[in-house]
Amino acid sequence: MPLSYVNGRDLYFADTGGDERPAVLLGHGFFMDHTMFTAQAEALSARGYRVVTWDARGHGDTPAGDAPFTYWDTAHDLIGLMDHLGIRHAVVGGLSQGGFTALRTALLAPHRVTGLLLLDTEAHPLSDEDRRDYTALFGGLAEHGPVDELLVPLSQQIIGDHPQAAHWRQRWKTRPLPLGSPARCLLERDDITARAGEVACPTLLMRGSKDVSIPRERMEFLNTAIPQASPLHEVDGAAHAPPVTHPEESTSLLVSFLDALDRR
Numbered sequence: 001m002p003l004s005y006v007n008g009r010d011l012y013f014a015d016t017g018g019d020e021r022p023a024v025l026l027g028h029g030f031f032m033d034h035t036m037f038t039a040q041a042e043a044l045s046a047r048g049y050r051v052v053t054w055d056a057r058g059h060g061d062t063p064a065g066d067a068p069f070t071y072w073d074t075a076h077d078l079i080g081l082m083d084h085l086g087i088r089h090a091v092v093g094g095l096s097q098g099g100f101t102a103l104r105t106a107l108l109a110p111h112r113v114t115g116l117l118l119l120d121t122e123a124h125p126l127s128d129e130d131r132r133d134y135t136a137l138f139g140g141l142a143e144h145g146p147v148d149e150l151l152v153p154l155s156q157q158i159i160g161d162h163p164q165a166a167h168w169r170q171r172w173k174t175r176p177l178p179l180g181s182p183a184r185c186l187l188e189r190d191d192i193t194a195r196a197g198e199v200a201c202p203t204l205l206m207r208g209s210k211d212v213s214i215p216r217e218r219m220e221f222l223n224t225a226i227p228q229a230s231p232l233h234e235v236d237g238a239a240h241a242p243p244v245t246h247p248e249e250s251t252s253l254l255v256s257f258l259d260a261l262d263r264r
Helices: 034-046 071-085 097-108 128-144 148-158 164-172 181-187 193-198 216-225 247-262
Strands: 004-006 009-011 013-015 023-027 050-054 090-095 113-119 203-208 229-235
Touching: 004 071, 009 071, 013 034, 023 034, 023 071, 023 097, 034 050, 034 247, 050 071, 071 097, 090 097, 097 113, 097 193, 113 247, 128 148, 128 181, 148 164, 193 216, 203 216, 203 247, 216 229, 229 247
Parallel strands: 023 050, 023 090, 090 113, 113 203, 203 229
Antiparallel strands: 004 009, 013 050
16 A cells, blocks of 8 residues: 555555454564564454554655654554544554554553554663663664664664574665654653553563563563553564564464454
8 A cells, every 4th residue: 555644644554454353453663664564464364354554654665754753653643544544443563662652552542442462562761771772873874874784783683593684684775764753762762661550451462582672571561560461472582573583473372362352
């Protein structure tokens, strides 16, 4: 689907269509795009779910724009996308920054979010150490561009030791990097840990067992803070992007959660 005008801005999304079962909206992580959920969209749509995946500001085919923004703003983007598509209620989820957005969407519009899918994500802000490291990374990318010296370790962090890492690096050598306002959004995100207990819907928690981007204890916090959170499921051997590197295991967890939710 081409760019559509949603919530006052251009936004790219893909929609499998269908209305047999609840809609599922999935948001990607930083330095990814909506295609990271291709395997899940295919599998879930085959089971009758309508799956909408979308490119966040400054990623994929969605422009960043010039103005600064926050993950509360991207949550409004997601609510606007639901309005645009005529989706009144949906299961909302995402990985990393997609999860930051999904959490805020559930807080902004709890009456519209029937379930949450939180993958390798957190309610915490960046630690001081991570903020320094990411600031240095973004500065290096701005100065030198997508050189292997920077992309190789970043691909190891996100994708891990997997053939998809080379594909990921090649993609970012041919498209604009999400610097500027998307990077500031990531670096300056607010702390919503005090509000996690307000999330009222059933919530799936999933992480890669080798994820170094989101500490395990921060997802364990979500397990204790969100009243209807699942146990923390780990995808063995996966780094920060299990749906990409371990699609079958990730999809199986999503299907089990969604089918159980649909039976309620």
